[in-house]
Amino acid sequence: MSNSVSGLKTVERAFEILELLKEKKEIGVAELAREMDIPKSTVHDYLRTLTSMGYAVNENGKYRLGFRLLEFGGQLKYRNRLFHIAKPELERIAEQTDEIVSVNVEDRGRFVILHAEHTSKSLQLGIYPGITIPIHTHAAGKVMLAGYDDGRVDEIIDQHGLTAVTEHTITDRDELEAELETIREQGYAVDWDQQVVGMGVVAAPVKVEDQVVGSIGIVTPTDHLRDEEYCAELASEVQKSANIVSVNYQYSP
Structure with a gap:
């Protein structure tokens, strides 16, 4: 050798x-x-x-x-433009809704939480920057998949598969494709119990010049999303936030 x-x-x-x-x-x-x-x-x-x-x-x-590793992770986050642009919006939504709000990215086909904001009334899920999960199990991951071309989606699925995390996780390729098409049409994603039973997510993509650079997600108890009016409010809020972040990402100094 x-x-x-x-x-x-x-x-x-x-x-x-x-x-x-x-x-x-x-x-x-x-x-x-x-x-x-x-x-x-x-x-x-x-x-x-x-x-x-x-x-x-x-x-x-x-x-x-x-703790030496914390230095690397901390620098990686604080050098990231998306983190700085999104943080004020995350703080605003968390204070307004008392839900967990996160900004997320895709890395090597996996879903990564870049930063999360929450209050004392939010779900306590142990979410932290850098936590990585299968991208198909989370609405904030699926809105990124929905913005990719078919070749990139195929590449990610071929590499990582569609592993079940809970009994509600989508593991069928055709079913996932149908959901991605719905996300493209409505501009946001909603799911629950697919990554953690009892947890629901409403998410929207952050796009710059039609390229997905990340997503904003609101994490809430599943029961909250079964309230159609509240779910619609969160969907509107997360889309507005993602749009603000998208514009600021492109034009802020």
Whole structure:
């Protein structure tokens, strides 16, 4: 094996360890070695290096992610133009509705929450910047899919599939295509119980020169969306907000 290939494998394995630390929250060397099917001595070498660099922390023999990663995530968000443009609108809607409001992007075919605002009366779902979920399971993801051309949609579905997250998740390709067409016609999306049972979402796309750059979503209890009048109010509000963000994104200095 060439040195370059060996080096790339080393980097890949380091990130696999970070992914497992994220998934497990904390884990010991022996368990991590079993998960990765590599020697404990090798795992220990990786963890020692990651710890020395601040990406992992050793607490009584258990390892967890280090706060150094928070610096990267924080900078990524605060350097993002969409975050800064959307934040005032998210704050306004959250204060007005007492619902969770988020601005979202697509990354490598996955739905990513860039930022969320909420109040003490909002659902407490543990939503945080950077959380990543299957894009087809969430109205704020589907409004982005609806704005892509067929080739891009095919690429995302071929790569990630249509995995069920709840019993209500759309897993049929034709059914998803029909919903995307409805979203295109009405300009917004509504669904519930597809990503979390009891959670509903109303969302609209943020577009710049007809290109989707993200979405605005309002997260509310499912029962709220069964009230047609309230659902219509949220749909109107999220469309207005997405339009404001779209214009400001294009023209603000």
